[in-house]
Amino acid sequence: MPTETTAYEAPMRRALELALNGPAYGVNPQVGAVLVNDNFEILAEGWHMGAGTDHAEVAALKALAAKGISPVGLTAVVTLEPCNHTGRTGPCALALVEAGVARVVFAVADPGEASARGADTLRAAGIEVVDGVLATEAEEQGRVWLTANRLGRPFVTLKWAASIDGRSAAEDGTSKWISGPESRADTHLRRTQVDAILVGTNTVLVDDPELTARKPNGELFEHQPLRVILGETKIEGNYRIFNDAAETVHYETRSIHGALAELWARGVRHVWVEGGPKVASKFVKMGLFDELLVYQAPMLIGGERTSMRNLGVETMSEAIALEFNEVRLLGNDIFIRATPLKGAN
Ligand code: AOF
Numbered sequence: 221m222p223t224e225t226t227a228y229e230a231p232m233r234r235a236l237e238l239a240l241n242g243p244a245y246g247v248n249p250q251v252g253a254v255l256v257n258d259n260f261e262i263l264a265e266g267w268h269m270g271a272g273t274d275h276a277e278v279a280a281l282k283a284l285a286a287k288g289i290s291p292v293g294l295t296a297v298v299t300l301e302p303c304n305h306t307g308r309t310g311p312c313a314l315a316l317v318e319a320g321v322a323r324v325v326f327a328v329a330d331p332g333e334a335s336a337r338g339a340d341t342l343r344a345a346g347i348e349v350v351d352g353v354l355a356t357e358a359e360e361q362g363r364v365w366l367t368a369n370r371l372g373r374p375f376v377t378l379k380w381a382a383s384i385d386g387r388s389a390a391e392d393g394t395s396k397w398i399s400g401p402e403s404r405a406d407t408h409l410r411r412t413q414v415d416a417i418l419v420g421t422n423t424v425l426v427d428d429p430e431l432t433a434r435k436p437n438g439e440l441f442e443h444q445p446l447r448v449i450l451g452e453t454k455i456e457g458n459y460r461i462f463n464d465a466a467e468t469v470h471y472e473t474r475s476i477h478g479a480l481a482e483l484w485a486r487g488v489r490h491v492w493v494e495g496g497p498k499v500a501s502k503f504v505k506m507g508l509f510d511e512l513l514v515y516q517a518p519m520l521i522g523g524e525r526t527s528m529r530n531l532g533v534e535t536m537s538e539a540i541a542l543e544f545n546e547v548r549l550l551g552n553d554i555f556i557r558a559t560p561l562k563g564a565n
């Protein structure tokens with residue numbers, strides 16, 4: 221019997237790849253599963269296509285059945301611990317037990333209160349369980365859903381475009397365009413993968429942004445995030461954010477915690493904060509951000525309109541420490557993905 225867990229890395233890599241076929245947005249995770257024999261050959265594949273549809277494990281079992289192959293004695297390799305609960309669909313741990321698989325290999329534990337501990341159910345039924353295979357890769361790929369579910373609030377991405385001296389607008393308030401076309405296309409592509417885009421009232425009044433996800437030819441992507449306005453200022457008038465391209469809500473509050481709780485209740489797991497500096501700074505000040513995306517353009521603007529307002533950093537030891545997770549050229553701009561440095565803030 222194979223006990224060398226590194227042998228499961230290749231099928232797990234395939235399962236991680238399959239997971240990406242599912243939507244990155246929404247309440248459910250991206251999950252992939254493969255069924256392998258004792259020679260680690262993949263006999264069937266499955267992935268989760270979004271809330272209300274078969275889980276990856278069940279999809280893989282169905283694909284196997286369609287080929288007329290018996291699951292008895294096989295190994296299921298799944299990117300997430302099989303669920304233990306009856307939600308919109310039945311528990312996968314039980315489905316695997318009933319199928320008669322001999323072994324279940326997964327990458328990361330399910331953080332859900334009701335859905336977790338599928339591994340215990342499997343072990344109790346005499347199935348061998350191997351966890352942690354390619355855990356680092358699965359954590360990285362699934363970071364949005366995993367973080368949101370561990371924290372019980374939406375994953376918060378802050379995004380801005382700035383000149384190389386960190387300015388997001390000129391003295392007169394104009395900001396079109398700081399980043400180049402490649403950066404803007406990248407932003408639109410990423411917008412289609414989030415549940416909500418949030419801006420402050422001031423951004424609506426000053427910039428009148430549409431905040432939709434559009435293809436380079438101007439066409440709307442199929443999935444549009446919810447547009448969220450945060451702040452007590454009343455917004456009346458014909459602003460583009462109210463057009464019928466996507467849904468829009470205005471939380472007339474300054475409470476970020478309150479807004480995030482309401483968004484969570486609506487099923488939002490990933491919120492992307494697009495500005496302006498006042499709102500983005502508040503998220504940073506409160507420690508409520510998980511990821512920063514910055515498009516830095518090769519220009520100097522100078523002046524007062526910095527990307528961040530006062531963060532309460534009085535001395536260098538109070539600076540908010542980040543780490544760069546990704547840095548690359550995007551057209552003429554630099555794309556940076558940074559996250560708070562763990563244990564430092
Ligand atoms: C998925 N897809 O492939 C796996 C999931 O409401 P339900 O029944 O769809 O259950 C969703 C929960 O099931 C989800 O939050 C996660 O904890 C667990 N596993 N979910 O959507 C899958 N394996």
Ligand code: ZN
Pocket residue numbers: 275276277302303304310311312313
């Ligand atoms: Zn499941």
